[in-house]
Amino acid sequence: MKNQENGGSPKFASKTNQQDAPALSELFKDSIADLYWAENHLVKTLPKMISAATAPELKDAITSHLEETKVHVQRLEQVFELLGEKAIAKKCDAMEGITKEGEGIVEETEAGTATRDVGIILASQKVEHYEIASYGGLYQLATTLGLTEIADILEQTLAEEKLADGKLTDIAENEINYKAAEEA
Numbered sequence: 001m002k003n004q005e006n007g008g009s010p011k012f013a014s015k016t017n018q019q020d021a022p023a024l025s026e027l028f029k030d031s032i033a034d035l036y037w038a039e040n041h042l043v044k045t046l047p048k049m050i051s052a053a054t055a056p057e058l059k060d061a062i063t064s065h066l067e068e069t070k071v072h073v074q075r076l077e078q079v080f081e082l083l084g085e086k087a088i089a090k091k092c093d094a095m096e097g098i099t100k101e102g103e104g105i106v107e108e109t110e111a112g113t114a115t116r117d118v119g120i121i122l123a124s125q126k127v128e129h130y131e132i133a134s135y136g137g138l139y140q141l142a143t144t145l146g147l148t149e150i151a152d153i154l155e156q157t158l159a160e161e162k163l164a165d166g167k168l169t170d171i172a173e174n175e176i177n178y179k180a181a182e183e184a
């Protein structure tokens, strides 16, 4: 993905730059502001999921991803800085909806059950997939706009979102789904 430096031709050539495409650049900044809201919102909502979860491996996975999420917020602040912009959050309706759905699942399931844990995993994976889609798209857009340093920052977070998603899949596959099936 970083083959621009060593002479390889990138899939998406950076022929565009911010000056050439002000509307695209505006869209990029807006999307970063949206993601900044989303990550900040997750810092507030993930602790609720940690306390609602029962399986220690699930609690641990969300706890370590909460720590990563705090770094995601800082990385976006770095992106704003590189853009020469103030860090401003723009409400992300999609993330608000996904996290509300997660809270709804917690309310509708019984505490201490594997069924609730399954619900928490489902909701958490929707969050991760939203983030993967956002960071993946913005990474590509940053590359198109010639914002290489920003693209690198976004790529780091993208990798962590993918790992978090994979970890949740493992937890579901290895144990929790079976336990929940027994409860039913």
Ligand SMILES: [Fe+2]
Binding pocket: 039, 068, 069, 072, 131, 157, 161
């Ligand atoms: Fe994140």
Ligand SMILES: [Fe+2]
Binding pocket: 065, 069, 127, 128, 131, 161, 164
């Ligand atoms: Fe995440």
